[in-house]
Every structure is written in C-alpha cells, then in structure tokens.
Amino acid sequence: MPPSTPPILPSILGVTHHQFVAACAERGIGSGRAMAAYRAFYLEGDASGVPEGFEGWIPPIVRRLEEEVSEGTTIKFCQRLDRQTGTPLSNRAADGVALGVLNNDGRVRHLDIESVIIPMIGRTGRKTHTLCVSSQVGCAMGCGFCETAQMGLIRSLTPAEIAAQWWAARWIEGVEIDNIVFMGMGEPLDNTDAVLQAIGCLTDHHGPRVAMSCVTISTVGRVDGLRRLSEQIQTPGWKRLGIALSVNAPNDSVRDRLMPVNRRWDMGELQSVMQRIVEVRGARKILFEYVLIPGVNDSMDHAGQLADWMAPFGKRDGKAPVGLLNVIPYNPRRDSPWPAPDENDVAAFVARMNELGVYTKRRRTKGRTAMAACGQLGTAEIRGRRFIGSPGTEPAGAKNGSDD
Ligand code: SF4
Numbered sequence: 466m467p468p469s470t471p472p473i474l475p476s477i478l479g480v481t482h483h484q485f486v487a488a489c490a491e492r493g494i495g496s497g498r499a500m501a502a503y504r505a506f507y508l509e510g511d512a513s514g515v516p517e518g519f520e521g522w523i524p525p526i527v528r529r530l531e532e533e534v535s536e537g538t539t540i541k542f543c544q545r546l547d548r549q550t551g552t553p554l555s556n557r558a559a560d561g562v563a564l565g566v567l568n569n570d571g572r573v574r575h576l577d578i579e580s581v582i583i584p585m586i587g588r589t590g591r592k593t594h595t596l597c598v599s600s601q602v603g604c605a606m607g608c609g610f611c612e613t614a615q616m617g618l619i620r621s622l623t624p625a626e627i628a629a630q631w632w633a634a635r636w637i638e639g640v641e642i643d644n645i646v647f648m649g650m651g652e653p654l655d656n657t658d659a660v661l662q663a664i665g666c667l668t669d670h671h672g673p674r675v676a677m678s679c680v681t682i683s684t685v686g687r688v689d690g691l692r693r694l695s696e697q698i699q700t701p702g703w704k705r706l707g708i709a710l711s712v713n714a715p716n717d718s719v720r721d722r723l724m725p726v727n728r729r730w731d732m733g734e735l736q737s738v739m740q741r742i743v744e745v746r747g748a749r750k751i752l753f754e755y756v757l758i759p760g761v762n763d764s765m766d767h768a769g770q771l772a773d774w775m776a777p778f779g780k781r782d783g784k785a786p787v788g789l790l791n792v793i794p795y796n797p798r799r800d801s802p803w804p805a806p807d808e809n810d811v812a813a814f815v816a817r818m819n820e821l822g823v824y825t826k827r828r829r830t831k832g833r834t835a836m837a838a839c840g841q842l843g844t845a846e847i848r849g850r851r852f853i854g855s856p857g858t859e860p861a862g863a864k865n866g867s868d869d
Contacts (some may be wrong), residue, residue, distance in 0.1 A: 480520030481623030482671040507672040510636030537584030543577040595641040612798040621656035627663035640854025648683040654690025681707030688730035709752035715770035771820035790825040
C-alpha cells in the first residue's frame with residue numbers, strides 16, 4: 466500500500482505505477498499508454514513516450530568524482546536542482562520551494578544534491594551496487610562529526626528529486642542498482658512523507674524494481690519518525706524495509722554532545738521505540754551504526770556501556786540477535802577537531818564488542834579521498850550561504866543567516 470501523502474504530480478518521477486495511471490486517467494490518457502510510458506521510462510531509460518505534462522525532469526549531473534576501490538569504482542555525482550537559471554528571484558520563490566542560495570555578491574548559487582554509487586562484492590562473490598541517496602539539501606540535525614551538518618538545512622527534497630537520483634545512477638551512469646540506502650545528505654525522518662513516497666516508486670515492480678528488503682532508511686533516531694515507520698512497516702509490502710540507526714555513543718552525555726537530537730529524545734526513548742520496531746518486524750535484522758571517534762567514544766568502558774544498551778537486541782531464548790553493530794572508523798570532515806582512529810584501536814573495539822556478545826563488524830572505508838564516505842557529503846561552496854524561498858517556506862532549522 467503506498468504511503469498516504471499525495472505525490473507531487475504531474476510527473477512520472479517519484480510515483481508508483483498505480484498513481485501514474487490514475488493521474489493519466491484524469492487527463493483522458495488510457496491505462497495501456499500510461500503503463501507503456503511508465504515501464505519504458507524506468508526499465509529502459511526511455512522518456513520519449515511520457516505524455517505531455519507528465520515529463521519527469523532529471524536534474525543534470527554537474528560534477529562527478531571517481532575512486533577506485535578493490536570492488537570496482539566508487540562514483541560520487543552531484544545533480545543541480547534549479548533548471549530555471551535566469552528566472553528573476555521573485556518568480557523563483559513563488560513556487561514555495563527554495564531553489565537556490567545567495568552568494569556574497571547577491572548572485573544565485575545553485576543547489577546541488579549528492580549521491581554515491583558504491584560497488585560491493587557479496588558473500589557469493591557476486592558484484593552488486595549500492596546507491597546512497599540524499600533526502601535533503603543539507604541537514605538540520607547538526608551531528609558534530611558530519612560534513613553535511615556544516616551546511617544546515619536548506620530544504621527537503623521532493624519524491625521526484627529522490628527518485629531522480631536513482632534514474633541518474635541507472636540511466637546516465639549506466640549502473641544497475643541493487644540496493645538503496647538513505648545515508649546521503651539529510652535526515653530521512655525529517656522528510657518522512659517524501660521519503661516513503663519515493664520508496665513506493667523505487668520498489669514498484671513496473672518501475673525501478675528495487676526489492677523492499679534492499680532499501681534501508683538510516684536515521685539519527687528521530688523517535689517521532691521511528692514511531693511512524695513502525696506503523697508503515699505494518700502495511701502490506703513494507704515489512705522488509707531495512708532500518709539502520711546511528712547510535713554513535715555509549716551514553717546520553719556523549720550522545721548529547723555528538724548528536725543534538727539526543728537532547729530531544731534520549732537513549733532510553735530510543736531503545737523503547739526500537740524495541741517496538743523489533744516487535745513489529747520480528748526476526749529481521751536492524752543495523753546499529755557507530756562512528757568510532759578517537760578519545761570520544763572508543764574506550765573499553767564505552768564498549769561495556771554500549772553492550773548494555775544493545776542487550777534487548779541481542780540473543781534471546783536461543784534466537785539469533787536482531788541487532789548488528791557496524792563500527793565505522795571516523796572519516797575526518799573538513800576542519801575536523803578529531804583525527805581518524807588508529808587501525809589497532811578500531812580492531813580492539815570491534816573485538817571487545819564481540820566478546821560482550823554483540824554481533825559486531827567493522828565497515829570498510831570507501832570513498833574517503835573523494836569526500837564521499839559516510840558523513841562527508843556536503844558542498845563546501847554553499848555551506849552557510851543564505852536561503853532563498855517564499856517567506857515562511859523555510860524548513861525548521863533552515864540556515865537563513867548572513868553571508869559568510
Ligand atoms: S549524520 Fe546524518 S543526520 Fe547527522 S547531520 Fe549528518 S546528514 Fe544530518
């Protein structure tokens with residue numbers, strides 16, 4: 466069942482085939498023609514049959530970076546959102562959506578969104594590709610270890626703009642996408658309606674056909690959004706949606722410092738809502754992510770506290786644990802106050818967690834030099850610039866200060 470929020474129509478992007486056929490019918494376009502257009506657009510990258518008025522605009526790729534890793538090539542690409550270059554600012558703002566940011570000289574700078582294609586080799590030796598998508602331009606959550614946080618939130622993406630990242634990866638970069646993770650710019654549960662709508666499209670079996678079990682929402686732990694997810698995954702077809710939670714701290718005092726969201730919902734509340742999600746989803750695994758930062762959250766004491774917090778997600782009654790801990794060595798952001806951790810310290814932390822009964826793995830760092838690794842998405846040029854939009858359209862937490 467698709468989520469309740471209406472999509473932004475007319476566009477072929479970011480909608481399910483049911484929604485597209487229904488919207489076409491309202492304009493007198495038959496279901497046969499609508500279905501053929503939908504399938505050709507997603508399955509062959511052919512937009513020629515899309516009925517007039519429903520064209521999906523794919524923001525152009527304006528920058529791309531590649532890095533060779535042992536599994537293949539990591540590709541980071543940036544799409545530029547504003548197609549109306551040259552339109553007076555008053556008109557740009559009239560559609561109620563921020564389209565750009567102002568430079569010091571008052572000229573418009575463009576909004577770019579970033580995505581990363583990450584090659585992986587599965588246990589069977591098969592090569593797969595994971596697409597890391599952005600759900601917002603910038604982010605309001607302010608995590609201390611994150612590059613994107615430096616931008617503040619400029620605006621949330623529409624379902625079409627989220628789906629356009631998949632389209633660009635598949636049909637411009639030419640890569641078959643097996644998995645999608647919402648781990649790029651933005652907090653997906655700060656834009657829940659659009660993210661769920663986009664997932665409805667991305668998993669459509671006449672469209673991108675990504676399996677629901679291969680889509681993962683990675684969140685900082687907005688408890689309101691997690692409650693909403695616990696309802697969504699009870700609707701048919703959604704139970705297998707992947708969920709990853711960025712824990713990143715062994716206790717509230719460290720987490721308050723690293724992740725301001727913890728001051729709103731502490732680790733006790735977070736643990737409760739995650740237990741509720743486990744009740745609803747049964748044995749399906751949940752990924753807990755832990756960015757390991759030297760001198761901040763990497764001591765053996767911290768490992769003990771973290772193992773206690775994770776106990777409800779461990780082995781119970783002889784059943785396999787639902788919680789998997791993924792330790793991510795910190796990738797220093799620009800102007801970072803902390804260095805990357807020492808390899809031996811990473812190995813010691815991982816070993817200690819396993820000794821304490823928490824199934825723990827270390828995530829290999831890919832894309833570090835391309836600034837495409839976790840927590841490093843963010844466009845330095847537009848950090849801290851001024852938001853443009855209709856008065857009152859600034860999303861909560863949007864940066865609207867003076868030019869730097
Ligand atoms: S880690 Fe995620 S939620 Fe936190 S500031 Fe960065 S993008 Fe936002």
